[in-house]
Amino acid sequence: xxxxxxxxxxxxxxxxxxxxxxxxxxxxxxxxxxxxxxxxxxxxxxxxxxxxxxxxxxxxxxxxxxxxxxxxxxxxxxxxxxxxxxxxxxxxxxxxxxxxxxxxxxxxxxxxxxxxxxxxxxxxxxxxxxxxxxxxxxxxxxxxxxxxxxxxxxxxxxxxxxxxxxxxxxxxxxxxxxxxxxxxxxxxxxxxxxxxxxxxxxxxxxxxxxxxxxxxxxxxxxxxxxxxxxxxxxxxxxxxxxxxxxxxxxxxxxxxxxxxxxxxxxxxx
Numbered sequence: 001x002x003x004x005x006x007x008x009x010x011x012x013x014x015x016x017x018x019x020x021x022x023x024x025x026x027x028x029x030x031x032x033x034x035x036x037x038x039x040x041x042x043x044x045x046x047x048x049x050x051x052x053x054x055x056x057x058x059x060x061x062x063x064x065x066x067x068x069x070x071x072x073x074x075x076x077x078x079x080x081x082x083x084x085x086x087x088x089x090x091x092x093x094x095x096x097x098x099x100x101x102x103x104x105x106x107x108x109x110x111x112x113x114x115x116x117x118x119x120x121x122x123x124x125x126x127x128x129x130x131x132x133x134x135x136x137x138x139x140x141x142x143x144x145x146x147x148x149x150x151x152x153x154x155x156x157x158x159x160x161x162x163x164x165x166x167x168x169x170x171x172x173x174x175x176x177x178x179x180x181x182x183x184x185x186x187x188x189x190x191x192x193x194x195x196x197x198x199x200x201x202x203x204x205x206x207x208x209x210x211x212x213x214x215x216x217x218x219x220x221x222x223x224x225x226x227x228x229x230x231x232x233x234x235x236x237x238x239x240x241x242x243x244x245x246x247x248x249x250x251x252x253x254x255x256x257x258x259x260x261x262x263x264x265x266x267x268x269x
Contacts, residue, residue, distance in 0.1 A: 002039065002040075002043075004036045004039075004040070005032055005036070006020065006021055006022055006030070006032045006033040006036050007019065007020060007021060007033070007036045007037065007040060008021050008058070009040065011050075013208075014049065014050060014051035014052060014208060015050075015051065015052045015053075015054065015204055015208075016050050016052070016053045016054070016105075017054045017056070018040065018053060018054065018055050018056070019056050019057065019058050020033060020037075020055075020056070020057045020058065020062075020063055021058045022058070023057075023058040023059025023060065023061075024059070025064070025067060026057075026059070026060065026061035026063070026064035026113070026114055027057040027058060027059070027061050027062065027063040027064060027119070028063065028064045028065060028066065028067035028068075028119075029063065029065065029066050029067055029093070029118050029119075030067040033067075034092055034093055034096065035092070037096045037122075038092065038095055038096050038099060041096060041099035041100050041102075041103055042099050042103075044099075044103035044104070044105055045099075045102060045103050045104065048104075048212065048216075048268065050105055051105060051207065051208060051212060051215065052105055052106055052108065052204050052207050052208065053103075053105050053106070053107045053108070054107075054108045054109075054110060054197075054200055054204070055107055055108070055109045055110070055122065055126060056109070056110040056112075056196065056197075057112070057113070057119075059113075060112075060113045061112070061113035061114045061115070061119070062109070062110075062111045062112055062113055062114065062115040062119055062122075062123065062135070063114075063115055063116075063118065063119025063122055064114045064116050064117075064119055065114075065116040065117025065118045065119050065120070065140050066093070066117055066118045068144070093118060093151055094150075094151050094152065096122070096125075096151075097121055097122065097124075097125035097151055097152040097156075098152070100122070100125040100126065101125060101223055104215075104216035104219055104220060105216070105219070106127040106128065106207060106215065106219055107125075107126040107127050107128075108126065108127065108128045108129075108130065108200050108203055108204070109122065109123045109126035109128070109129045109130070110130050110132070110196040110197065110199075110200060111123050111129055111130070111131045111132065111135045111137065111187070112131070112132030112134050112135055112193045112196060113132070113134050113135065113136070113193075114136055114137075115135060115136070115137040116136075116137070116138050116140040117138075117139065117140035117141055117150070117151075118150075118151050119137075120137045120138060120139060120140070120153065121150070121151035121152055121153050121156070123137065124152065124153060124156035124157055124160065125152055125156060127219065128188055128203060129181075129186065129187040129188060130187060130188055130189055130190075130191065130196060130199050130200060130203075131178040131181055131182065131187040131189070131190045131191075132178065132190070132191065132192065132193035132195075132196050133178055133190060133191070133192055133193060134178070134193050135177065135178040135181065135187075135190075136175045136176070136177055136178075137175065137176050137181065137186075138169065138173055138174060138175045138176065139153050139157070139169055139170045139173055140173060141153075141173075142170065142171070142172075142173040143173040148169075148170035148171065148173065149170070153170065154166075154170070157169065157170065159226060160185065160186055161184045161185060161186050162184075165184050178190040188203075209263065209264065211245065211248065211250035211251065211253075211254060211264075211266050211268075212250070212266060212268040213244070213245055213248055213250060213268065214245050214250070217241040217244065217245065218241075220241075221234075221237050221238060221241055224237050225237065225238075248269065249267060249269045250264075250266045250267065250268065250269065253265060253266060253267070254266075
């Protein structure tokens with residue numbers, strides 16, 4: 001297991017509890033945290049021992065966005081301050097959310113306190129979001145002279161809440177609190193901050209009662225279907241996935257467990 005400086009990864013069976021650990025900076029993403037998030041989510045693609053990921057922040061915040069005190073995080077970064085150097089730095093950050101979507105494990109984000117800019121993007125790139133009552137999220141980029149379209153926000157947000165609400169949030173940079181986030185479908189539920197881990201437990205338990213292959217292919221197919229060009233394209237992938245899953249021992253175990261009214265014991269075979 002890689003020793004991280006800004007991430008805490010706690011393994012509990014098939015679940016990784018990943019905590020961004022810069023509480024004094026509200027877990028703002030400095031270069032070390034950027035690199036470690038990118039590394040962690042990149043490793044997941046071939047790590048089938050991890051079935052579910054829970055992402056959270058230490059202290060008073062989920063993630064306050066990019067640490068702008070670190071010049072290397074800024075779009076104009078680089079020894080020469082050139083566009084080329086800035087683009088390289090920008091892609092280091094945006095690569096995190098692409099790896100989050102590419103990895104086959106479902107990601108549950110537990111959002112409390114500020115989730116701003118890049119922190120907002122991390123929450124949006126997750127599969128499920130549970131909000132603490134203190135959660136406040138915004139596309140902060142537009143408030144510092146940049147576009148609100150950054151780190152995948154322009155892709156994820158309108159797909160989650162619709163174009164009208166996404167336009168409002170992105171063009172103003174205004175905050176959305178936990179209660180409204182639940183109303184517009186941005187988060188699945190709102191709980192007291194101290195109950196966030198408890199709230200994640202039923203989601204995790206239910207995911208772990210699915211077959212490993214079935215869960216991975218469900219995330220993959222959902223990703224593809226969001227952008228499918230037609231119902232035929234979506235159904236073709238669904239059909240392929242069902243036939244693949246039906247050939248496994250886990251499918252036979254799932255049927256036997258259902259008929260026997262017991263919990264399945266999957267072996268990923």
